[in-house]
Amino acid sequence: MRKQIAAANWKMxxxxxxxxxxxxxxxxxxHSLKDNQExxxxxxxxxxxxxxxxxxxxxHVFVAAQNCYSKKSGAYTGEISVDMLSSLGVxxxxxxxxxxxxxxxxxNSFLAxxxxxxxxxxISPIFCCGEPxxxxxxxxxxxxxxxxxxxxxxxxxxxxIRKIVIAYEPIWAIGxxxxxxxxxxxxxxxFIRKNIELVYGASTANSISILYGGSVKAANAVEIFxxxxxxxxxxxxxxxxxxxxxxxxxxxx
Ligand code: 13P
Numbered sequence: 247m248r249k250q251i252a253a254a255n256w257k258m259x260x261x262x263x264x265x266x267x268x269x270x271x272x273x274x275x276x277h278s279l280k281d282n283q284e285x286x287x288x289x290x291x292x293x294x295x296x297x298x299x300x301x302x303x304x305x306h307v308f309v310a311a312q313n314c315y316s317k318k319s320g321a322y323t324g325e326i327s328v329d330m331l332s333s334l335g336v337x338x339x340x341x342x343x344x345x346x347x348x349x350x351x352x353x354n355s356f357l358a359x360x361x362x363x364x365x366x367x368x369i370s371p372i373f374c375c376g377e378p379x380x381x382x383x384x385x386x387x388x389x390x391x392x393x394x395x396x397x398x399x400x401x402x403x404x405x406x407i408r409k410i411v412i413a414y415e416p417i418w419a420i421g422x423x424x425x426x427x428x429x430x431x432x433x434x435x436x437f438i439r440k441n442i443e444l445v446y447g448a449s450t451a452n453s454i455s456i457l458y459g460g461s462v463k464a465a466n467a468v469e470i471f472x473x474x475x476x477x478x479x480x481x482x483x484x485x486x487x488x489x490x491x492x493x494x495x496x497x498x499x
Contacts, residue, residue, distance in 0.1 A: 254485030310338035354397030418461025435475035464493035
């Protein structure tokens with residue numbers, strides 16, 4: 247069975263003390279992660295070390311960075327390298343979030359470079375894709391997302407792409423309280439899986455976890471996660487509230 251994942255994306259929120267408290271609150275509440283399930287916390291970079299030492303020995307719980315740079319090391323002031331992440335034991339990194347694409351001009355080809363350096367260094371990208379509202383309204387979302395996948399991922403070998411987690415996040419549903427319907431999520435997730443199948447075959451396509459992101463909360467997680475091709479969620483706002491995120495973990499199938 248594919249991995250089912252509840253991933254928290256704290257974005258640029260919380261102080262160190264608030265972050266520690268939130269992790270403590272979440273860990274103290276009953277949640278049952280089965281063998282095929284994971285909870286991942288995408289934490290602001292300054293707190294990765296704190297989160298890593300708190301979560302290191304917890305089964306099925308992992309820390310992720312929210313970004314990294316495409317170069318191994320050097321004069322890139324302010325950037326975070328994969329070696330830095332590896333030295334902390336961080337195994338996942340969120341790449342290509344729409345906020346990075348929009349505010350920091352991250353292109354599909356730049357993201358391909360980041361994907362490469364992560365995989366070369368045994369860090370699994372949680373690769374985000376998803377269309378803006380005008381593309382959804384024009385009903386060209388499949389072409390748009392297909393292009394994102396093609397230009398950032400389809401140069402990878404089969405063994406490499408199996409290490410990627412994909413997060414489909416329609417931009418019009420992020421932070422808006424307006425979720426895609428579970429049918430819209432399923433439709434796009436099935437399209438993404440089919441698109442991967444055309445390049446890599448059914449076995450690889452069926453092995454890749456595809457998460458939905460965009461206003462996931464405790465109240466809608468069970469319904470969204472119940473869809474055949476939805477393997478969990480990448481959660482912003484609701485991941486900052488312990489009870490909400492624990493309920494989302496418990497909604498995994
Ligand atoms: P919200 O859950 O706040 O809509 O954010 C989704 C998201 O961007 C997760 O990466």
